[in-house]
Amino acid sequence: MRHLPLLIMLLTPSLAIHALETQQAPPEQLHKLGSQLAAQAGNSQWQQLWQRTRAAGHLQATSGHAYFTVPHPLLPGLARQTLARADQVEALGNTLARYRRSFPDSVIGQLDGRPLxxxxxxxxxxxLPxxxxxxxxxxxxxxxxxKSYPCE
Incomplete structure (x- = not known):
């Protein structure tokens, strides 16, 4: 048990090396992964997303901060659509990807009075190795x- 922290430290770099590098992945692959995740993500994954979204302040009106204005019961469906059929996927850092979907006929949120x-x-x-x-x-x-948030 005493050597567990050392073992974790030794394994962590190798895990990062073998993880999917989003900056190296073709956009088509990231789109496909998003679609597969939208279909298979479990309830706990979605619940954790909404907990983090709430903690980040995106579910209530806050000056200087993007927040959702769409009725909250609609957000899970919009989020699944975003992941399944993103208009744009962008790599952020080594293992992160931002999925963006525009809903041109709907106001999803606001930032300082500007509709998003x-x-x-x-x-x-x-x-994901x-x-x-x-x-x-x-x-x-x-x-x-x-993370989930309204954006431009």
Whole structure:
């Protein structure tokens, strides 16, 4: 038991090296992964996303901060649509990807009185090994739905 922290420290760098590197992944692959995750993400993954979204202040009106104005019961469906059929996917850092979907006929949120018509989701793919990116099903349950917020 005494050597557990040392073991964790030794394994952590190797895990990061083998994780899906979103900056190196083709956009088509990130789109496909998002679609697969939208179909297979578990309730706990979505619940954690909404807890983080609430903690970040995106579910209540806050000056200087983007917040959702769409009725909260609609957000899970909009988030799934965003992940399944993103208009744009952008790599952020080594293992993160931002999925963005525009809803041109809907106001999703506001930032300082300015309407926002898009929803952004940030997914952390660090638990998906690079070698399994084309067959991710066994790893989708451990992907982290990190952030959700209204965006431009």
């Amino acid at each position: 018509n898009s929803l952004c989701l940030v997914i952390d793919w660090r638990t 690079q070698s399994n990116a084309s067959e991710p099903h066994a790893y989708l349950g451990s992907a982290t739905l990190l």
